[in-house]
Amino acid sequence: MTGAMSARWPREATSMRWLRRVSGVAALVLLAFLAGCATVPPNAGQDPRDPLESFNRHMFEFNEGLDKVVLKPLAQAYGAVLPVPVQECLSNAFSNMRDPSNALNNLLQGKGGEAASDVCRFAINTTVGLLGCFDVASRMGLEKHREDFGQTLAVWGVGNGPFVVLPLFGPSTIRDTAGLGVESVLDVNFWINNVSVRNTIFAVRTVSFRHELLNADDLISEAALDKYTFIRDGYLQRRRNLVYDGNPPPEKDPYGEEDEPNADEGKGRPGPPAAGSDVNPSSVPKPAQ
């Protein structure tokens, strides 16, 4: 992917070509690894949702390093070089390529109306919207429904499984990783037979996507005391919300108050002080359905 991306990169001097061919990717990966020396807290892996925490933290740091060295600079250059209307056109087109998968997953989840709407979206945007460059369907009131096979599995009753950080793709769970495999088959981009066209689209799509988020990750870095935990907990909450299409059933004890006396304030419930000190009491998201 990196090779395809840099091959398209006009500022790259020809003198760099040999280096790029021989060791460019390797050097970047090494840099990413060097940047990825994670500090793993002593209690890592005690959270029942995250038994692989130690591995995950290293992979998380690796991804952060790779982002810093490769993806973020590319995204910045992308923003500097392409005019805004072109960026928007590409972003819409990439989003359009996901609608067949949205349609199928809605169907598999028993949401026929949404599935039909997604099929219409894809048909309209691909034709009238010039290969998805313009999101005409949204302006016609056809709402976008983001569904993926991980969510479909959840609706079918498959639980999260352990949280896992994947190389490049970032936070996931065992279930969502399985979903990702199926998603790659549903991805319109992977139906393209010409390998270099396919890889180029994949690379530009990734960079375009990262570009849209350039200001955003600074905010997370500022807000999080521990970025790994912040993103993990956010991911798990977010996925649960998506599985229930924004209306998850209320959790029984969302703030873990049942084992807290809090006698002096609020709605304190009487109870003995809990022994032990597990880091994550009862805020564990329930498995889907």
Place this chain on the structure above:
Amino acid sequence: MFHLKMIKSLVIGAALLAAGAVSAQAPVAMPSAAVAPDVLVRDLSNEVLATIKADKALASGDVNRVQKLVDEKVLPYVDFGKMTRLAVGRGWRQATPEQRAALTREFRTLLVWTYSGALSQVTDHQVQLRPFRAQPGDTDVVVRTSVVASRGDPIQLDYRLEKTEAGWKIYDVNIIGVWLVENYRTQFASQINASGVDGLIKTLTDRNKQLEQGKKA
């Protein structure tokens, strides 16, 4: 990488949240004790957006300005004390009154710091209430809203409110499915486990100082 997808919505949501905080400028027009929670949230949200759009200094994330307005205007509608207590969880029990005050102050400052940076993301956003279900006797409710703009997906922004003697108070916020309090619970608990309540206060204070210097630089 791909998790960043959710971050963009988080930022815009956060911006509206902070803006919501600064927008509550008409306490007389909104006697919160009598106002239903969904009406409170709707009016607050609409004022927020109007305020951001009208005030360039706020929109550019002038932190002192945001901080001052939160202090002066937002307190009537948000229970930062309860928000902090729930986020700290069982560690709250061991904290002295002074430590509790410090935790609440520093947590609030952190939220204002980080979110004031997100205000520039707000463009032509509008807030719509989603269906509200509550029984007449409820004292703890969730108000669901959806924030829409001409570009991008609608952003889910929900609020938990508790009925107090002084009216309904917001004590937790949900941006695209992520509850703020829950997302800090594990981090706070780890910090307290590692270095006690004072350790958490120090971490928060250090972070706030660091952000202050960063913004000045």
